[in-house]
Amino acid sequence: MLFSVIKPIFQSAGFLISIFANALVIFLVITESPQKLGNYRFLVCYLSVISTIYAFLDFVVAPYTYSHENSALAIMHLEDTVFESIPYFAFLLIVSMCGCFGVNITAIAINFIYRFFALEREGRLRYFDGKRLLIWITLSLINGFITSMLYLTIGPRDEISDYVRENLKLDYQVDIDKSTYVGWLYWKLEFGSKVLNMRDLEVYLGLNALMMVPFCIIILYGFKSYLKIKDLISHGESEYSKRLQLQLYKALVSQTLIPVIFLFAPTGFLLTCPLFGIDIKWSNEPITIIYSIYLAVDSMPIIFLVDEYRNAFLNFFRKILSKPQVATVHYSTSVEMF
Template structure:
């Protein structure tokens, strides 16, 4: 239990840090960003506000991950909550998972936009005025599918309660029906006679989540690499015409682009797909 208390403190500290940084970023975007930034200004604001909401939600949920055999659980302790009922916390937990799905869409969206800017695509007209907000709905759609899938297909089940009741009581000291709620796939159960019962709702749920992950995993690196190559090609062509300072700036942009691609792939796409 000491470990879970430590994790809770870390979540609170990092959430506060995230909120402060994104509030500062919001101020800089609104007050200091150049007009030439165009639609990307609203996209950055969208991401900053999303990160603030995600941080707050993460503190409310304070998830605990536990797995055993063919079962994977994201646990939320309900007995300490005075603000939300158990069912309300289940809904909040599903919204929290939906935010992860939304983040997958955001990664893809920002790299699509960056590529259009890099090549001067005529498709940039679809990001102007109110259309940018329609693009922003795509990640929300990803998140809605993710959260809805968790609520209907991998939410608490009698079979999971029966299997994990003693384990949860022994490991955490919690009553699985009264003290916690959870989401998580339960793929199959081996019966005493050796037969296997497959839970198809969990299988279908995980397949849907995999589809979202795969979509983001393909789009994000694809457009990031194309953007990188296009910018690099442009610099090589104009190398003699640009100053060393500008060249260094472009190199920094390249490195930032690479890191912004690798970090979510390593820390989010790959772990979520394992």
């Protein structure tokens, strides 16, 4: 089966690229950041650390995303692995991976709030000073913890295993009895009639709320930042200021689209369609791959769209090839980088 060959390649490549890219981001932020970056350096490093942990857990779990009629699952196949004899530990790994997802999307939203405050230039960056920065980080960890607790309630159950067993074996050659998973079965049969599974619905609504709050923050502050950047570009006092704000705009668009396309959209699609009886079995394989792509491209905008980081990265290869290096020229300006 082609997918059984492609899946480990994409997941392994996504993991390796993510580890390299996030380590590179942390190194560049520490060594090459302009002074005006302020506490945003710590937020970028924090997001890179969370992304690295997320990538590691995704690599270990190597999940299959699977939807069949009224069900949606994230499955870890245990057969012939070191986890086959410790399925509950493997289940906790899946829960931890899902919790990292909650931390990650909240950290992204916090980044957007910081960047808007910096563009706004009304002194509200003081809310990210000192110990207040730890409060923001704690908020993302709390979101991840609550997310994990909700996923703990939707572990393996006979009603789901029986529901997907035959089709999962047919589609993926995966034995549900030699796997662990988190999953939903929105509709179940009782006395020959379909009945809404209220427990799974409640978990869905809870997770949906936890995901929609940071999503709405990203959209709101992304749009407000776009308007602010557009205004600053049109009223910039120097070519440097205009170039800097255009650079910020490009990074903003990229870092908005990446989580929307590779995180929010596929997750929302996977969890919502089965609730309304829409069979999206055809999307199982693409969504599994999309998550791996996200891990690989998540850190790219910050490396290539911020001049200081891009030049430092490219100068390393120019030095190897003995080509002229590029220096970033710093001007005295009141405009902040983020």
